[in-house]
Amino acid sequence: MTPPLPFPPRDSGAHKGDFGRVLLIGGSRGMAGSISLSAIAALHSGSGLVSVAVPDRCLETVASFHPCLMTIPLKDDARGQFCSAAICELTERIGPFDAIGCGPGMTVCEGAMEIVKLLLRQRNCKRVLDADAINCLAKMQWATAPASDAGPLVLTPHGGELQRLTGVNAKDREAQVDAAQSLAAHHGVTIVVKGGPTVVVDGDRRWTNDTGNPGMATGGTGDVLTGTITSLLGQGMTPWDAARLGVWLHGAAGDAAAKRQGQTGMTALDLLQSLAPLTAVFENRAI
Numbered sequence: 001m002t003p004p005l006p007f008p009p010r011d012s013g014a015h016k017g018d019f020g021r022v023l024l025i026g027g028s029r030g031m032a033g034s035i036s037l038s039a040i041a042a043l044h045s046g047s048g049l050v051s052v053a054v055p056d057r058c059l060e061t062v063a064s065f066h067p068c069l070m071t072i073p074l075k076d077d078a079r080g081q082f083c084s085a086a087i088c089e090l091t092e093r094i095g096p097f098d099a100i101g102c103g104p105g106m107t108v109c110e111g112a113m114e115i116v117k118l119l120l121r122q123r124n125c126k127r128v129l130d131a132d133a134i135n136c137l138a139k140m141q142w143a144t145a146p147a148s149d150a151g152p153l154v155l156t157p158h159g160g161e162l163q164r165l166t167g168v169n170a171k172d173r174e175a176q177v178d179a180a181q182s183l184a185a186h187h188g189v190t191i192v193v194k195g196g197p198t199v200v201v202d203g204d205r206r207w208t209n210d211t212g213n214p215g216m217a218t219g220g221t222g223d224v225l226t227g228t229i230t231s232l233l234g235q236g237m238t239p240w241d242a243a244r245l246g247v248w249l250h251g252a253a254g255d256a257a258a259k260r261q262g263q264t265g266m267t268a269l270d271l272l273q274s275l276a277p278l279t280a281v282f283e284n285r286a287i
C-alpha cells in the first residue's frame with residue numbers, strides 16, 4: 001500500500017498557517033451533512049484552519065458537528081438554499097483562503113449558480129468543484145464554453161455528474177474518461193473521474209487509483225473526498241498531486257473502514273473517521 005507521493009512534511013516549528021486556511025461552501029436545508037463531511041475531512045487531512053460557508057439557517061446544524069470548524073452564514077431563501085445575495089458576503093470573505101471546495105449539498109438554485117460563477121473568476125485561488133457545483137457548470141454549459149485558463153481547479157464528478165456535464169453516458173466508462181481528459185485539456189483543469197477505480201486526468205496525463213472498494217458506494221463518501229483534496233491544495237500541493245494523493249488516501253480510508261465494519265455496513269462517517277489514523281502511515285508511525 002504505497003501512496004503516489006508523500007504527504008506534506010511537518011516541521012517541528014510549524015504553525016496552523018503553514019498547513020493552509022481552507023473554505024468549504026455548500027449545504028442547504030436537508031443536506032447540511034454533506035458539506036460538514038467535506039469540512040471535517042479537511043481537518044482530518046491536515047488543514048490548519050477550516051471554515052464552512054452555508055445558508056444561514058443551516059449554520060447551527062453544521063457548527064454542531066465539530067467544534068474545530070468555523071462557520072460563515074450566507075443569505076438564504078425560504079427553502080434554506082443560497083439566494084443570489086449570498087455572493088455579496090462571500091465576495092468580502094473569500095480573500096484569505098488558500099483553497100476553496102464547493103458544491104456538496106448546495107442544490108442548483110440561483111444563489112448556487114452565482115457562487116459557482118464567482119469561483120470561476122477566482123483564477124488565482126485553488127478550487128475544487130464537486131456535486132451541485134458541477135451540476136451548475138452543466139447548467140451554464142461550461143463544457144462547451146471557449147477554452148480558458150481556468151487556473152488551479154479540480155472537478156470531482158461521479159458518472160451522473162459527468163454525464164450532465166459532457167453528455168457522455170455514465171454507462172460508457174471509457175468514453176467518460178476520454179471526455180473528461182479532453183475537457184481537462186480544454187480548460188486546463190484536473191478532473192477526478194470517480195468510480196471503481198477512480199481515474200485522475202490532467203492535460204495528457206492519466207492516473208488510475210489502486211485503493212477503494214464498493215463499500216464506498218454510500219451517500220457522503222464523495223463529499224469526504226472533496227474536503228480531502230481541498231485540504232491538500234491548501235497545504236501547497238498542485239492540483240495533479242492533491243487529486244492523486246487525495247483519491248489514494250480516500251480509497252485507503254475506505255479500505256480501512258471496510259476492514260473494520262464490512263463493505264455493506266460501512267458509511268461515509270466510518271470512512272471519514274479512518275482518514276486521520278491513515279495519515280500516521282505517512283509519518284512512518286506504526287498504526
Ligand SMILES: NC(=O)C1=CN([C@@H]2O[C@H](COP(=O)(O)OP(=O)(O)OC[C@H]3O[C@@H](n4cnc5c(N)ncnc54)[C@H](O)[C@@H]3O)[C@@H](O)[C@H]2O)[C@@H](O)CC1
Binds near residue numbers: 106
Ligand atoms: N448527507 C448529505 O447531506 C448528502 C448529500 N448529498 C448531496 O446530494 C446532492 C445530489 O448528489 P447525488 O450524487 O446523491 O445525486 P445524483 O442525482 O447526482 O446521483 C445519484 C446517484 O445516481 C448515480 N447516477 C446519477 N446519474 C447517473 C447516470 N446517468 N448513470 C449512472 N449513475 C448515475 C450517481 O452515481 C449517484 O450515485 C449533491 O449535492 C450531494 O453532495 C450526497 O452527497 C449524499 C449525502
Ligand SMILES: Nc1ncnc2c1ncn2[C@@H]1O[C@H](COP(=O)(O)OP(=O)(O)O)[C@@H](O)[C@H]1O
Binds near residue numbers: 222
Ligand atoms: N465500487 C466502488 N469502488 C470504489 N470506489 C467507489 C465505488 N463506488 C463509489 N466509490 C467511490 O465513492 C465516492 C462516491 O462519490 P459520490 O457519488 O459523489 O458520493 P456522495 O455524493 O454521496 O458523497 C467516490 O469517491 C467513488 O470513487
Ligand SMILES: [Mg+2]
Binds near residue numbers: 222223
Ligand atoms: Mg457526490
